[in-house]
Amino acid sequence: MIEVSNLTQVYRSGKGVFNLDFSIPEGEIFGYLGPNGAGKTTTIRNLLGFANADGGYARINGLDCRKDAARLQPMIGYLPGETAFLEDMTGAEFLKFMSDMRGTGDTGRRDSLTERFALDPRGKIKKMSKGMKQKLAIITAFMHDPAVYILDEPTAGLDPFMQNVFLDLLEEERGRGKTVMMSSHIFEEVQRSCDRAGIIREGRLVAVEDIEALNDAKSRTYAVTFADPADLGKLDGLQFRRISSNRVEITVGHDYRSFFQTLAHCSVVGLYSSEQSLEDVFMKYYGRNGGTDE
Amino acid sequence: MNKTLFLVDLKANWRVILFVSLVFMIYVLTSVLMYDPDSIEKLEQMFTLFPEGMLKALGFDTLGTDLNGYVAHYLYGFIAIIFPLIYIIVIANKLIAKHVDSGSMAYLLTTPVTRVKVAVTQAVFHVSGLILIFLIDIGVLVLLSSAVFPGSLKLASFLSLNFVTIMTLTVAGGIGFLFSCMCNDSRNSLAFGAGIPVAFFVFKMVSEIDAKLEGFKYLSVFSLIEIDKILADPAYGLGVGFILLGVSVLLYGAGVIIFNKKSLAI
Numbered sequence: 001m002i003e004v005s006n007l008t009q010v011y012r013s014g015k016g017v018f019n020l021d022f023s024i025p026e027g028e029i030f031g032y033l034g035p036n037g038a039g040k041t042t043t044i045r046n047l048l049g050f051a052n053a054d055g056g057y058a059r060i061n062g063l064d065c066r067k068d069a070a071r072l073q074p075m076i077g078y079l080p081g082e083t084a085f086l087e088d089m090t091g092a093e094f095l096k097f098m099s100d101m102r103g104t105g106d107t108g109r110r111d112s113l114t115e116r117f118a119l120d121p122r123g124k125i126k127k128m129s130k131g132m133k134q135k136l137a138i139i140t141a142f143m144h145d146p147a148v149y150i151l152d153e154p155t156a157g158l159d160p161f162m163q164n165v166f167l168d169l170l171e172e173e174r175g176r177g178k179t180v181m182m183s184s185h186i187f188e189e190v191q192r193s194c195d196r197a198g199i200i201r202e203g204r205l206v207a208v209e210d211i212e213a214l215n216d217a218k219s220r221t222y223a224v225t226f227a228d229p230a231d232l233g234k235l236d237g238l239q240f241r242r243i244s245s246n247r248v249e250i251t252v253g254h255d256y257r258s259f260f261q262t263l264a265h266c267s268v269v270g271l272y273s274s275e276q277s278l279e280d281v282f283m284k285y286y287g288r289n290g291g292t293d294e
Numbered sequence: 295m296n297k298t299l300f301l302v303d304l305k306a307n308w309r310v311i312l313f314v315s316l317v318f319m320i321y322v323l324t325s326v327l328m329y330d331p332d333s334i335e336k337l338e339q340m341f342t343l344f345p346e347g348m349l350k351a352l353g354f355d356t357l358g359t360d361l362n363g364y365v366a367h368y369l370y371g372f373i374a375i376i377f378p379l380i381y382i383i384v385i386a387n388k389l390i391a392k393h394v395d396s397g398s399m400a401y402l403l404t405t406p407v408t409r410v411k412v413a414v415t416q417a418v419f420h421v422s423g424l425i426l427i428f429l430i431d432i433g434v435l436v437l438l439s440s441a442v443f444p445g446s447l448k449l450a451s452f453l454s455l456n457f458v459t460i461m462t463l464t465v466a467g468g469i470g471f472l473f474s475c476m477c478n479d480s481r482n483s484l485a486f487g488a489g490i491p492v493a494f495f496v497f498k499m500v501s502e503i504d505a506k507l508e509g510f511k512y513l514s515v516f517s518l519i520e521i522d523k524i525l526a527d528p529a530y531g532l533g534v535g536f537i538l539l540g541v542s543v544l545l546y547g548a549g550v551i552i553f554n555k556k557s558l559a560i
Contacts, residue, residue, distance in 0.1 A: 009557075045559065048404060052557035070408040078404045080560075084397035088306060100298040101405035140401070 001026050002047065002148065002181055006056030009042055017042045017203045019056070024181055024196075029174050031190030031197035031211070032183040039203040040183040041081055044152050047181070048078055060148055074102060077141040081152035081183070083133055091121030091128065091136050095143065102144050110143040117165060130157040138166060142173075149173065149180040155189060167193050219253040224263065225270035234266055249274075296407050296415045303419040307385055311423050314381045315430045318373065322435045325368040326442060329361055347503040361439060361446040366455055366521045371502075375516055378427050378463050379495060383488035385423060386470030389416035390553060391483030400560045413475065413550040420467055421546075428460055454531035455524045461538035462515045466491035468545025475549035478559060 002024040010016035017039040024030040034040050045051035046058045049069025058065040063072050085094050095110055114121055117135040125133065134157040141149065149170075155163045170180060170193050184190050190197050191211060198208045226232065229246040237258050240250045252259045263271075341349055390413065393399035402412050432453075439447045473487030494514040501510035501517060511517035518538065524531035 048400070050400065050403065050558040050560050052555075069403070070406050070411075073404050073406050076404065078400070080397060080400050082397055085401065086302065086306075086398050097298065097302060098401065098405065101296070101402070101407055103406065 001061055002030075002179060003059040004043070004047075004056070005058075007043070007046055007053055007058055008055040009046060009051055009053045011042075015039070015203060016054075017046075017200070020200075020205050022198050022205060022208050024179055026179050027174065027177045028196065029170065029180040029182065029194045031194035032181055032200065033185065033187070033190055033197050034183075034200035035185060038200045040200060041152060042203075043200070044081075044150055044181075044183065047150055048076070074144065075147045077144065077146040077149045077151075079137050079141040079149075079151040079154050081156075083137040085125045085133070085136070088124070088126065090124055091119065091132075094125060094136065095121060095139065098140050099143070104144045109145055110139065113139045113142055116169070117162065131159060131162065134158055135162065138169075142169070147178060149178060149182070151180065151182045153183055153185070155184075155186070163189075219251050221249050221251045221274050223247065223249050223270070223272040223274055224268055227267035227269045231266040235262060238262055295418055296411050299402065299407070299412065299415045300419055303389065303416065307388070307419075307423065310381055310384060311426055314377050315427045318377045318427065318431045319434055321369060321373045322431050323438065325365045326361075326435060326438045328368075329364050329443070331361075360448075361443055362448050362452055362525055363522075365435065365439070365447075366452070366525055370455055370459055370519055370521055372499075374431075374459050375463070375495060375498075375519070378424055379466060379491060381427060382420070382424060382463055382467040383470050383484075383491055385420055386467060386474045386487050387480055387483045389420055389471070390474040390549075391477050391480050391487075394477075394558060394560055395479045395483075397560050399558065403558075403560075409554045410550060413553045417471055417546045417550060420471055421464055421542075424460065424463055424467060428456060432456055448525075451525045451528045451531075454528035454535070455519070455521065457535040458524055458531045458538070459519050461535045461542060462518055464542035465515045465538050465545065466494060468542045468549070472545050472549040472552070475553040476556075 004020050004022050007020040008016070008018050010018070015037070020039075020043060022030075032040055032043065042051065043058075046053050047060065047065050049066045049072065052066065060072055061075060065072065086097065089097065095114075099105075099107070099110065117139060119132060119135040119139065121136065123132075125136065128136070134154075138154065141151065141154075155166055158166060167189070170182075174180065182190070182194065194211055196208060196210050199206050223243070224247070226246045226248075232242065232246070232248060235248065235250070238250050238252075240248045242248050250259065390399075393402060403409060436447065436449070436452075469490050470487035473490075474483045477483040477486070494516055497510045497514040498516040500507050501514065502508075515538070518534055524534070
């Protein structure tokens with residue numbers, strides 16, 4: 001159980017996090033979403049007990065994250081956003097070092113994870129690719145079987161196949177009752193694996209929502225090119241934005257029927273689905289509920 | 295103290311310790327082997343050819359007439375400070391600030407080992423490495439001189455001189471360690487943590503060039519290595535050494551406390 005209450009930390013630049021309030025119950029995967037620089041890592045620094053908050057507190061399973069940091073660590077599996085291992089070690093040496101520091105004797109879980117992620121840990125970390133380092137960081141975070149996971153952009157650097165391996169592992173851990181906080185700026189990833197998501201922007205938590213609700217609010221945008229510019233006149237029933245004389249961006253929510261029916265009568269020569277950025281999704285989400293429709 | 299971390303430090307830094315020990319040892323060997331009770335006078339005649347300021351700065355102005363004095367002036371005015379000093383300032387930065395700068399400190403702290411334990415382990419390693427360098431080289435010096443000139447080395451005064459020298463270096467090390475704990479990046483940690491000890495060294499050298507510049511000695515902890523005074527009165531050296539020990543403990547302790555309290559951006 002993760003509890004963040006009124007947490008504030010302001011850097012000299014004026015950036016930071018302000019009055020954060022949220023809690024993550026046991027057995028939940030919580031996605032922590034926001035653009036780069038929004039305050040995701042600052043929040044995580046407080047949860048790990050690295051940073052001194054200016055106000056409020058963060059607690060995990062009832063213990064204060066800063067004061068009881070060392071007591072909390074055996075319960076936490078942490079994956080840093082920017083992994084920096086110890087110099088000059090091989091992957092295997094690093095895993096052994098972390099086991100020794102944690103005082104965990106069992107190597108079974110470490111070995112099965114190494115196999116699962118197909119990591120050859122014998123090479124020097126310095127020589128490893130970004131993907132290999134990320135695998136090593138994942139194994140380090142999971143190998144001591146902690147109750148709580150704090151993962152800062154865990155799939156960064158992984159190829160799509162390994163991303164799936166990782167998301168499956170996360171699913172399993174949820175099944176075992178683990179609590180997960182996972183930061184990300186990729187909406188699809190959060191959508192797939194999380195129960196709820198908190199959205200942070202400019203240091204403030206702007207929403208905490210069930211993924212279901214976000215999915216309902218989600219819409220997709222398609223860039224459509226027409227052979228005949230006159231076809232633009234037929235689009236009245238759709239939500240669209242004109243880009244050029246024969247090109248529009250159509251936003252579709254649930255009603256694909258009218259989307260296809262309308263386009264069937266037009267001379268479509270190009271149709272591209274554009275990935276919605278997190279910002280788009282939330283702009284729209286808040287557009288609908290907050291009354292700031294553009 | 296954490297044994298796992300200590301051993302990792304040793305594995306990462308043994309080359310520096312070995313390198314410094316070996317370079318220091320070259321001078322230890324030559325100092326003893328060059329000692330010739332009959333030719334000291336000749337050597338001093340030769341030195342009159344060099345500018346006096348330069349000899350003073352290098353600590354060669356008065357070569358003692360016995361083995362103790364000879365070895366002490368040859369080594370403890372310059373060699374026994376500068377080489378261990380290199381170890382001290384390089385490693386001080388590596389032990390804390392570099393881990394914070396690179397982010398690898400996050401891994402040290404996401405273990406049940408407390409910040410205080412991490413910092414104390416690093417401090418203990420820092421001092422242990424320095425002591426190891428001296429143990430190796432003093433050991434070689436004592437063995438060699440007892441083989442070549444049996445009974446000539448007066449151990450009490452020689453060890454007192456080493457005690458003072460090591461303690462001036464732990465004060466310098468404590469300053470390096472303190473800044474390593476205070477600074478969030480290697481750049482600042484090195485600017486102050488290496489800059490101040492190096493300045494001490496430079497001030498000591500400058501103070502010995504000319505009587506007019508003697509005042510600089512008050513700006514350097516290394517001026518407390520008063521070779522003749524300590525050799526003549528080992529108990530005096532012991533007293534100075536213990537005061538420096540106290541200062542060192544305060545500096546390292548302050549580093550540990552600051553590291554424990556600070557807000558880390560890792």
